[in-house]
Amino acid sequence: MVTEGKMNTSLVMEDSPEVLHQRLGQLNQLRKSRHFCDVILQVGSSEIHAHRSVLACASPYFFELFTSDDDRKTAHEGRLMYKLSSGFERDSVERLVNYVYTGCMEVPDQLVKTVFIAARKLKMETVSRACGEHLVAHLTPESCLSVRAINGIASNAALVNRVDEYIQQVSDLVQVTRDALGIPKIQVSVIHRTHDEAAITGRALCNLVLEWVKKQMVEEDLHLDLMKEKKHMLYLNIDNSLHDCSDIQSGDLNDSDMVQDYKKMSRKLSQTNIKMRRKSTTPQPVKPRLMLYSRSISDKDDSEQDSDWKLIAYAQVSESSWVAVVTLKGSVTVMSVQQKMGSSSPTHTPISSRPASVEKVDYYTVIPHMSSPKCATGTGNLNGHLLVCGGYDRGECLRTVEDYNPEMNAWTIQPPMHQGRGRFDLTVLNGKAYAIGGCDGSKELSTVEVLEENAKKWSSVAPLPLARSNTGVCSLDGKVFCIGGWNGQYGIKQCDMYTPETDIWQTIASLHIGRYQAGVAAYKGMVYAIGGCDSWNCLNSVEVYDSRLDTWRFAAPMTTPRRGCGAEVFKGKLYVMGGSDGTHSLCTTEIYDLETNTWMPGPSMTTCRANVGVAVVNGKLYAVGGFSGKNFLNSIEYLDPATDEWTNFTPKPEVIRNGIDNYTKRSGYRNEENSQAVESDGTQGSDHEDAVEHEAVANGHHVAENGCNGLPNGVHSIATNGH
Missing domain, CATH: 3.30.710.10 (Potassium Channel Kv1.1; Chain A)
Incomplete structure (x- = not known):
């Protein structure tokens, strides 16, 4: 069926x-x-x-x-x-x-x-x-460090090894580290006892510094932000251990002036950090969101934290300095290491934080500060001295004038100007310093004052055709040029040229863009107007004036818009440093290459400086005062041609007087360029003729009202502020 x-x-x-x-x-x-x-x-x-x-x-x-x-x-x-x-x-x-x-x-x-x-x-x-x-x-040389610094990438070992291998193969690691934006930077000077110790390999030296930084962050519980705030000075013991010079006991026979200055600045910085931490712990009220349950997704993931301490790559910058890319508790950091020589060193690692004996550092000392914090000064090279005039010091526009003698490492008060003058510019021509325009705290100025070498007072010459502040000035071919500026209402295009023989100002071709707080310099027979502000926007554009044709043309723009920057010719290139991008004061520098019509990053200053004064004196590029974004500054620093790094340490006057040959043998600096920079007779390097074409820079402090009043308040700054 x-x-x-x-x-x-x-x-x-x-x-x-x-x-x-x-x-x-x-x-x-x-x-x-x-x-x-x-x-x-x-x-x-x-x-x-x-x-x-x-x-x-x-x-x-x-x-x-x-x-x-x-x-x-x-x-x-x-x-x-x-x-x-x-x-x-x-x-x-x-x-x-x-x-x-x-x-x-x-x-x-x-x-x-x-x-x-x-x-x-x-x-x-x-x-x-x-x-x-x-x-x-x-990966590219420009991106490799920022990729390596990505949070969480270190958890993929194969991936991070490929990045590290790429960084190690980069041909110009020095330039890559300068270009790296947002990467923490730590600066260290290591004092050596003998030339044999100074002969330590770059890798070994960088590893020693890495171990010291690790000890500070792990055992002393110091955060990376605190480590990068100053340039650390360390001494190398015979047992090849590094220690901070702050540990040297006060009153010790080997406690040099340089070490004492370093300790003072370290204490000031420490006190400032304590105050900052207290402010940051103040609880802030939080408003609840009604009818919605809210939960925060944190950006911290402990499983992603990479705690490695690694020397990824290093490169030699000069005979006595290196740059290294390291990871500090997983955070990619650029480490700058410079060697210096001392005369003695402890024979053992100190048990306590205050050793009884340490090497004597006889060769360097800190550059003294100006008489008061100020920005928007007139700055130039007058008779081999750094001349600083007027400016704004939180209370008023100043008449005061002081000059710095690099050979004596000392400031001297000079005859004051006839009137208070801030947010102006200064240039030097034929042994005379010209202070041009500016503001007196209530109005823009048209007056021009002149100080001759060894003169007891300032004299007046023909006034500007138009009163203005925040103008840029320079000298070229026996003439003084006044470029752009602020007339009390907006940035102006007007430019004027002064002939000392006739005491007459003549209006020349106007800028394409009205700009004030521009950096102005004479370079290769042309006048450059760099950056500035057009009343609303911070500019990166550059205009070039040809006096033979009486015309302006545009050159390649800077990488970063900036106003209140300094501009100077140094080592045959046009340098622009500091300023403000409209939001932050800048530490960065840019270098213009005329042959390629391009801008490239230069070494960053140790302190961010807007409305900075700059000048080349005795083969060194100086940055003077300015505004850090929080404080008015009384410190100065210079770009050392030997190391291509900014510093506020200088050889002691007695070292220079006792003979440069003996000094270079003992210090380990033997290259010709550095010797020229510190000779006792003031002889300058081969680039000096180009370097002194222009002695001024656009200064002044930008405020919301763009007038003479309302300059921001600030407080006394610490000269060792970091990046």
């Missing part, structure tokens, strides 16, 4: 990939229109609405977060809000959320890094792996 069975009539249906893709698109459209959304991701001031179930499928981090919070949600709450910390960027999170809903993502090159960081935090491994491979595959 045959039993008929029932036939299987089930319907089997499967959507095509096109339909699935369409459905994902519809789901994403529901998200964008905020239909059925039950979660909000807050990134800064922006909100991204989404569905918890969808996010949880793509991100294990979100799954764990939503699961732990699910029981906390009440019937009165329609949505949960999660505030993402400052480590996330809105564009990156938005792209990741779109990817979750669509399965597709296109990331512009400039966003790959931030998408990688966000994907790492949200544990979206597929995305983070793809981003990491892209970053490594497209």
